[in-house]
Structures are given as structure tokens and as C-alpha cells.
Amino acid sequence: MSDRPQGPDAAQAAERGVERAEAFTETDLNALCEATQAAILDGGGFGWLAPPPRRALEQYYRGVLLVPERSLFLARLNGSIVGSAQLVRPPRNNEAQAFAATLMHSFVAPYARGHGMARLLTQHVEEAARALGYQVLNLDVRESQAAALHLYESLGFVRWGVHPAYARVGGLTVQGYFYYKLLQQGGMRG
Numbered sequence: 048m049s050d051r052p053q054g055p056d057a058a059q060a061a062e063r064g065v066e067r068a069e070a071f072t073e074t075d076l077n078a079l080c081e082a083t084q085a086a087i088l089d090g091g092g093f094g095w096l097a098p099p100p101r102r103a104l105e106q107y108y109r110g111v112l113l114v115p116e117r118s119l120f121l122a123r124l125n126g127s128i129v130g131s132a133q134l135v136r137p138p139r140n141n142e143a144q145a146f147a148a149t150l151m152h153s154f155v156a157p158y159a160r161g162h163g164m165a166r167l168l169t170q171h172v173e174e175a176a177r178a179l180g181y182q183v184l185n186l187d188v189r190e191s192q193a194a195a196l197h198l199y200e201s202l203g204f205v206r207w208g209v210h211p212a213y214a215r216v217g218g219l220t221v222q223g224y225f226y227y228k229l230l231q232q233g234g235m236r237g
């Protein structure tokens with residue numbers, strides 16, 4: 048799905064799209080790894096504190112495609128992959144939380160920020176979760192990720208908790224904020 052702005056500025060405007068990855072072309076996998084490395088170097092919030100070797104990243108992303116509970120969504124700006132996010136479904140044994148999915152590992156490369164890519168990515172993940180029948184979308188973020196906090200709160204995610212010892216970054220303990228959003232009209236059933 049692509050989202051090309053209309054009107055007089057359309058010629059200069061960026062072409063933005065989000066797609067669910069089923070397989071990688073070499074070009075797309077390269078761009079995804081480059082975007083990931085750039086985001087990690089920038090202090091990304093994607094778990095890694097230092098970029099892993101390129102080969103490890105490629106194996107990681109190929110592995111993600113094989114995990115049954117995960118869907119990988121790719122953000123494409125002017126034809127190139129610049130970010131991604133994962134929709135994680137609960138494992139089958141977790142019947143008590145079968146209604147809730149989780150948005151994880153969302154990032155946009157520093158060189159592609161400010162184009163609304165993360166907003167589009169989040170909206171697609173949310174829509175995919177809703178279409179699969181999930182009633183709740185959960186996510187968590189380091190307190191230091193100001194852009195992400197603004198984005199999720201502006202999209203209606205509700206902060207329900209603070210984890211005081213969420214992550215360790217540069218030798219410091221960082222808090223984490225936990226959010227949920229009800230996806231179906233009328234809230235939770237039953």
C-alpha cells in the first residue's frame with residue numbers, strides 16, 4: 048500500500064509505503080540492515096546497543112520471517128526500505144491472553160525520520176492486528192524515546208505502567224513505559 052500526497056507539491060513529495068515482508072530481495076535486505084545499523088548507532092531503542100555484524104543482522108531478519116508468531120512490516124520511502132516493525136502474536140499455549148498482540152522493534156533510520164514513516168508503520172501494524180481479530184495491542188518503550196512516546200500517545204495508546212528497571216544503557220538504568228490500545232469498537236467483549 049502506498050501513500051503518495053496529492054496536490055501541487057506532489058512532485059517533490061516523498062512516496063511512502065508499508066508492506067508485510069514475506070521474502071527479501073537482496074536490495075531490500077541490504078537496505079533494511081543498513082537502516083537498522085544506522086538506528087542502533089543513533090541510540091535506536093531496538094534492543095541492540097551496538098550494531099551486530101552485518102551477517103548476524105541478515106540472519107536475524109531471515110529468522111524473523113520464519114517465526115510463526117511474527118509478522119515483519121517494512122517501511123519504504125521513495126523505493127527504499129528505511130525502517131520496520133514487528134507484530135507479535137501470543138503463543139498458542141497462552142489462551143488467557145489470546146486476544147492481545149504486541150508491537151515490537153519499531154524503528155525508522157535517522158536519515159528517513161520526519162516523513163511520517165513511523166506513524167504509517169504503526170497504523171499498518173495496528174490495522175493488521177485488528178484485521179486478525181485482536182482486541183488489544185500492547186507495546187513498551189524506553190522513557191528516553193521522546194519521538195516514540197509522542198507518536199504512540201497521539202495514536203491513542205494508553206500508558207498503564209512504568210517499569211523502573213526496564214533497560215541498561217551506557218551503564219545507567221532506564222525506565223520503560225508500557226502502553227495498550229483497545230482495537231475493536233466497544234472495547235473488550237465479555
Ligand SMILES: CC(C)(COP(=O)(O)OP(=O)(O)OC[C@H]1O[C@@H](n2cnc3c(N)ncnc32)[C@H](O)[C@@H]1OP(=O)(O)O)[C@@H](O)C(=O)NCCC(=O)NCCS
Pocket residue numbers: 086090091092093151152153154155156159160161162163164165166167187188189192193194195197198201
Ligand atoms: C520513534 C521513531 C520510529 C519515529 O520515526 P519517524 O518516522 O521520524 O516518525 P514520524 O515522522 O512518523 O513522526 C512521529 C511523531 O513524533 C514527533 N517527534 C519527532 N521527534 C520528536 C521528539 N524528539 N520529541 C517529541 N516528538 C517528536 C513528530 O513530530 C511526529 O509527531 P506529529 O505527527 O504529531 O508531528 C524514530 O524516531 C526511531 O526510530 N526512534 C528510535 C527507535 C524507537 O524509539 N522506536 C520505538 C520504540 S519500539
